Amino acid sequence: MEKFKKRLTILNAVIEALIKGPETVKYPFGDLALPEGYRGKIEFDPDKCSGCGLCVRDCPADALQLNKKSREEYTLLYYPARCAYCGQCEDSCHHGAISHSNNLVGATTHKDDWVLVFKESKASQE
Amino acid sequence: MDKISIPIGPQHPLLKEPLSMMVDIAGEKVLGGSLRLGYVHRGIERLAQQRTYVQNVHLIERICGICSHVHTTAYCYAVEALLGIEIPPRAQYIRALMCELERIHSHLLWLGILAKHIGLETIFMHTWHDREMALDIMEEISGGRVSHAANQIGGVRFDLDEEHIDMIRGILKKLHSQVDGLVDIIETEPAAMARTKGVAPISPDMIKAYGVVGPVARASGVDIDLRRDAPLPPYDQLEVKVVTHPGGDAWARTFVRAEETRVSLNLCEKILEDLPEGDVSLRTPRRVPEGEVIIRAEAPRGELFYYLRSDGSDKPARLKVRTPTLATLSLLPVQLAEINVADIPVVLAGVDLCIACADR
Numbered sequence: 001m002e003k004f005k006k007r008l009t010i011l012n013a014v015i016e017a018l019i020k021g022p023e024t025v026k027y028p029f030g031d032l033a034l035p036e037g038y039r040g041k042i043e044f045d046p047d048k049c050s051g052c053g054l055c056v057r058d059c060p061a062d063a064l065q066l067n068k069k070s071r072e073e074y075t076l077l078y079y080p081a082r083c084a085y086c087g088q089c090e091d092s093c094h095h096g097a098i099s100h101s102n103n104l105v106g107a108t109t110h111k112d113d114w115v116l117v118f119k120e121s122k123a124s125q126e
Numbered sequence: 127m128d129k130i131s132i133p134i135g136p137q138h139p140l141l142k143e144p145l146s147m148m149v150d151i152a153g154e155k156v157l158g159g160s161l162r163l164g165y166v167h168r169g170i171e172r173l174a175q176q177r178t179y180v181q182n183v184h185l186i187e188r189i190c191g192i193c194s195h196v197h198t199t200a201y202c203y204a205v206e207a208l209l210g211i212e213i214p215p216r217a218q219y220i221r222a223l224m225c226e227l228e229r230i231h232s233h234l235l236w237l238g239i240l241a242k243h244i245g246l247e248t249i250f251m252h253t254w255h256d257r258e259m260a261l262d263i264m265e266e267i268s269g270g271r272v273s274h275a276a277n278q279i280g281g282v283r284f285d286l287d288e289e290h291i292d293m294i295r296g297i298l299k300k301l302h303s304q305v306d307g308l309v310d311i312i313e314t315e316p317a318a319m320a321r322t323k324g325v326a327p328i329s330p331d332m333i334k335a336y337g338v339v340g341p342v343a344r345a346s347g348v349d350i351d352l353r354r355d356a357p358l359p360p361y362d363q364l365e366v367k368v369v370t371h372p373g374g375d376a377w378a379r380t381f382v383r384a385e386e387t388r389v390s391l392n393l394c395e396k397i398l399e400d401l402p403e404g405d406v407s408l409r410t411p412r413r414v415p416e417g418e419v420i421i422r423a424e425a426p427r428g429e430l431f432y433y434l435r436s437d438g439s440d441k442p443a444r445l446k447v448r449t450p451t452l453a454t455l456s457l458l459p460v461q462l463a464e465i466n467v468a469d470i471p472v473v474l475a476g477v478d479l480c481i482a483c484a485d486r
Contacts (some may be wrong), residue, residue, distance in 0.1 A: 034263055037267070038265065039275065040272055058178070058180050060180075060181035060184040060185055061184075084184060085273075086187075086273065086275045087269065087275050088183075088275075091278065092180075099227065100269065103447075
């Protein structure tokens with residue numbers, strides 16, 4: 001009897017799984033519900049950046065690079081292929097210029113050439 | 127009968143991580159075996175000396191893909207001990223919550239692997255599905271499914287609001303009933319029992335001689351658990367039920383881990399109930415005063431040991447990690463002796479090895 005009951009439980013689980021359908025999402029055709037706090041693609045707000053370099057100092061993956069000639073003249077570069085998406089830059093930035101979004105990160109076949117200019121200060125543009 | 131030596135690994139379908147074994151067999155009997163390690167050595171301890179304490183949190187997290195949080199927890203407690211600070215109680219509780227969730231997902235992952243090796247593919251599918259629930263909670267609250275980046279020196283990096291707590295409670299309740307069903311199957315299913323009962327028993331004396339820790343030791347009746355014996359906060363305020371079994375065989379190891387999953391589920395609920403109010407992190411200086419410290423934490427596989435020495439700069443002078451798998455590995459050749467060839471997967475899966483942890 002016990003054994004029979006157990007078989008019924010397993011049968012129940014099978015029927016449930018059949019009704020529920022697959023657990024996986026057919027990405028990119030299906031909707032991937034990522035949580036709000038997901039550490040995905042990094043967003044940058046150049047207006048808030050002061051060029052202090054705290055994010056560069058704390059980045060464990062060397063994904064950020066600050067080329068600084070003077071206080072006013074600097075460029076902040078970001079290498080997405082090196083990034084570990086740990087969120088340390090977001091923590092280190094006192095001005096809230098860097099934040100993680102819950103969007104997925106893109107892909108590349110040339111990871112060394114994938115460089116984004118986060119900020120080019122006005123002085124260095126001139 | 128002639129002795130034949132067969133190599134298993136470093137790349138082998140049986141192994142999830144690279145480990146090389148030379149197994150001596152005579153007919154169907156295994157005579158013994160020898161190990162070769164170091165295939166996933168990444169030089170993390172040396173690398174840690176070249177990076178700042180802040181950067182190291184993320185480096186340490188990458189020692190292991192399963193128990194990543196407990197590594198950073200031990201490391202952060204070590205740095206905080208050198209700094210002479212105590213983190214806010216709320217942060218301690220959130221760290222413990224993550225540790226317990228990690229134990230749940232680690233044990234469920236292992237249960238699935240064992241089930242797969244003994245031919246119960248359905249159980250494998252179900253445990254891995256249920257494990258996703260624990261991972262979902264961690265992803266939701268910390269932002270990362272495997273690399274949670276929950277710890278920082280001085281506390282944790284996120285806070286839990288009411289919405290989070292309700293969500294966690296809901297999932298835990300569901301997980302509880304799922305785990306109960308799984309445990310019931312694994313403990314009573316005749317096929318599972320036949321494959322694991324009496325396989326590769328380890329005596330308590332052997333456990334002590336080889337310094338084996340964690341669930342493997344507890345499954346041989348050795349009553350050790352750092353969460354109770356030398357608790358890091360907040361375990362000193364939580365009552366941890368230590369699960370032991372005198373069996374010592376592969377079945378006892380299954381039983382202990384399955385029961386521990388239930389204990390961890392209860393602990394998670396208790397942590398949420400007792401969660402204190404307040405801040406979750408403190409501001410800490412970047413330079414750490416001179417000194418050395420030893421921290422021990424109970425990882426899902428047993429005692430995790432961290433030694434940290436500071437020379438007063440912003441980088442560690444020495445970091446030494448000892449993982450529980452190291453002791454289990456030393457016992458593996460002994461366990462392999464006198465078993466059947468068909469039981470090799472049960473022995474290997476039964477002790478729950480983490481090679482990435484051991485090699486670092």
